[in-house]
Amino acid sequence: MTESGTTQPTVQEIIAALKDKPGALLPILHGIQDTLGYIPAACVPDIAAGLSLSRAEVHGVISFYHYFRDTPPGKQTIHLCRAESCQAMGAKQLEEHVKSKLGIGFHETTADGKFSLEPVYCLGNCACSPAMQIGKEIYGRVTADSFDATITTTEASA
Amino acid sequence: MSITIYVPCDSSAVSLGADRVATAIAKEAATRGLDIKLVRNGSRGMFWLEPLVEVATAKGRVAYGPVQPGDVSGLFDADFTQGAAHTLSLGLTEELDYFKKQQRLTFARIGKTDPVSLTDYVENDGYRGLKNALALSQEEIVQAVTDSGLRGRGGAAFPTGIKWKTVLNTASAQKYIICNADEGDSGTFSDRMVMEDDPFVLIEGMTIAGLAVDATQGYIYLRIEYPHACEVLNAAIATAYQEGYLGDNIQGSGKRFDLEVRLGAGAYVCGEETSLMESLEGKRGLVRFKPPLPAISGLFGQPTVVNNVISLASVPIILDKGGDYYRDFGIGRSRGTLPVQLAGNIKRPGLVELSFGLTLRELLYDFGGGSASGRPIKAVQVGGPLGAYLPEAQFDTVLDYEAFAAIWAVVGHGGIVVFDDTVNMAEMARYSMEFCKIESCGKCTPCRIGSTRGVEVMDDIINGRNLDKNIPLLRDLCDTLLNGSLCALGGMTPYPVLSALNHFPEDFGINVKATAA
Numbered sequence: 001m002t003e004s005g006t007t008q009p010t011v012q013e014i015i016a017a018l019k020d021k022p023g024a025l026l027p028i029l030h031g032i033q034d035t036l037g038y039i040p041a042a043c044v045p046d047i048a049a050g051l052s053l054s055r056a057e058v059h060g061v062i063s064f065y066h067y068f069r070d071t072p073p074g075k076q077t078i079h080l081c082r083a084e085s086c087q088a089m090g091a092k093q094l095e096e097h098v099k100s101k102l103g104i105g106f107h108e109t110t111a112d113g114k115f116s117l118e119p120v121y122c123l124g125n126c127a128c129s130p131a132m133q134i135g136k137e138i139y140g141r142v143t144a145d146s147f148d149a150t151i152t153t154t155e156a157s158a
Numbered sequence: 159m160s161i162t163i164y165v166p167c168d169s170s171a172v173s174l175g176a177d178r179v180a181t182a183i184a185k186e187a188a189t190r191g192l193d194i195k196l197v198r199n200g201s202r203g204m205f206w207l208e209p210l211v212e213v214a215t216a217k218g219r220v221a222y223g224p225v226q227p228g229d230v231s232g233l234f235d236a237d238f239t240q241g242a243a244h245t246l247s248l249g250l251t252e253e254l255d256y257f258k259k260q261q262r263l264t265f266a267r268i269g270k271t272d273p274v275s276l277t278d279y280v281e282n283d284g285y286r287g288l289k290n291a292l293a294l295s296q297e298e299i300v301q302a303v304t305d306s307g308l309r310g311r312g313g314a315a316f317p318t319g320i321k322w323k324t325v326l327n328t329a330s331a332q333k334y335i336i337c338n339a340d341e342g343d344s345g346t347f348s349d350r351m352v353m354e355d356d357p358f359v360l361i362e363g364m365t366i367a368g369l370a371v372d373a374t375q376g377y378i379y380l381r382i383e384y385p386h387a388c389e390v391l392n393a394a395i396a397t398a399y400q401e402g403y404l405g406d407n408i409q410g411s412g413k414r415f416d417l418e419v420r421l422g423a424g425a426y427v428c429g430e431e432t433s434l435m436e437s438l439e440g441k442r443g444l445v446r447f448k449p450p451l452p453a454i455s456g457l458f459g460q461p462t463v464v465n466n467v468i469s470l471a472s473v474p475i476i477l478d479k480g481g482d483y484y485r486d487f488g489i490g491r492s493r494g495t496l497p498v499q500l501a502g503n504i505k506r507p508g509l510v511e512l513s514f515g516l517t518l519r520e521l522l523y524d525f526g527g528g529s530a531s532g533r534p535i536k537a538v539q540v541g542g543p544l545g546a547y548l549p550e551a552q553f554d555t556v557l558d559y560e561a562f563a564a565i566w567a568v569v570g571h572g573g574i575v576v577f578d579d580t581v582n583m584a585e586m587a588r589y590s591m592e593f594c595k596i597e598s599c600g601k602c603t604p605c606r607i608g609s610t611r612g613v614e615v616m617d618d619i620i621n622g623r624n625l626d627k628n629i630p631l632l633r634d635l636c637d638t639l640l641n642g643s644l645c646a647l648g649g650m651t652p653y654p655v656l657s658a659l660n661h662f663p664e665d666f667g668i669n670v671k672a673t674a675a
Binding site: 022023024025026027029030051057060061064065066067068079083084085086087088089120121122123124125126127128129131133136138139140141 | 169170172173174205206208341342343344345346347349350382383384385386420421422423424425426437438439440441442443458499500501502503507508509530539543573575576577578581586589593596597599
């Protein structure tokens, strides 16, 4: 998440700070996404130049990993678990509820820009299924009601 | 005298409100003018009781749970700070049946200590293994691990000692230790617990591995889905550097070991060791051909040990108490203990560390208490999304690598996901194919194309179209995946698919009586 008012490192600074690490590409991509919320296509030539890679190689890496995104996310990203343990505790029904409540499907952002919805395959909270994550917060034993309450609180504090 | 109160900081406990409970306890104590020391410990792993609050008393730690912020004032009214009775009282934590019946070796400290306190770690037998290792030759360290019978806990169950020996015997100026912390299997959370609740044990295990094989650089490849683990590991690593447990002169020995956490980016296949190394090198996580083995040519082409979190976290106790001590637990060729994770539709989900040798039934009913819904358990999936589904008739199978292999199943990373009788196994088989399709790295055709075709065939089967043609087609496709894939993702997707088909044919629309054969 980005905070206004604080000085953020620029993409160039992130590349310069990390490019000499062995296997620097993923740390750089994380650095950019942590700062901007996504990896704009316009960054790709700079990253490629910094690491002596082709733009195709950098693009290939960004598109390989589910977590990296090339479009801006909503203010909050909701990661909803679809994996087996959560399915055993009603994740499919919860998924239907979440999609209809937000009015979006997976990989989409609400029209007001508040929430993005992403599937996730396990948050390691399988003893408290079904699980979801909003930002860095993890939620367990999520029900339709607790989901509604959570996003209302999140919306209020956002 | 100050009273010590424990509220877990484990992310599962936090997901159930542990942070709010901790805040409420601190506030209530302040209001009442009580002098308390609030410790954020790891979780005991009894998640149906989380948030589990403990109070230190002369008799031992007394447990209360599950506690919500609204219960806090009542707990103080009832004098819980003296261990007094309350409707949420559970008695002494370590006398709770679920906990008492376990054999906690790797998880010995978890739930007891403050995860990021090096003092707590050292006072509770931490760094004794490293101390011994520093006095041994490299061959002796590797021998101790070999003697312990430890096999890779990530799922492949390859003998850890043999892997280490190969790296030790491969000459190179630079070698690496990689901790595979890409715990992507649904139903598993033991790696997460180790990293969040006892990070120093992993750091110690990796340091010993580095000493053993002459590797000076370690990486923990951690999945992005574990942000809490990332924070805790980085805090613990910083402390370990400050206190001379990492860096260029470990405890004055002149030996060097550096350690860094690297984050994945949401690709299940990066839990496969060669794909993981590609990712660490900054590339797409494409699976490599083997040979060469990573032990000979791994990260950046150098000899590399790749071990799972639990494997590495089991090393300190082996070096502390000896290979024989660890080997004396377990049965057959499955030595030591396995931290089993009970998940899904189960009444008492949690972490159960025990010697190999228990039956699934004992785990599901004696520990787990049956399904959470109260309905009959129809199937369990053991070993993650690539593990077989087992029906009730196989619940007497003993937890042992070979016993599971004998029924065409896998122990894997020790996750057990429970489903009640409302599950449709054809839907689960479809999901397995879909998961393979989403997560395939795309390098080999059977996995890349086969998983897409698998979803289509399953859709036809679920809709009852042409079963006479489509069931054999599904089997044929599984045969191709099983025998033609480059790694376990494509190669093992047939396990859940075919086990579902074989054990639950009625869910696939097959009239069992008519086709009995």
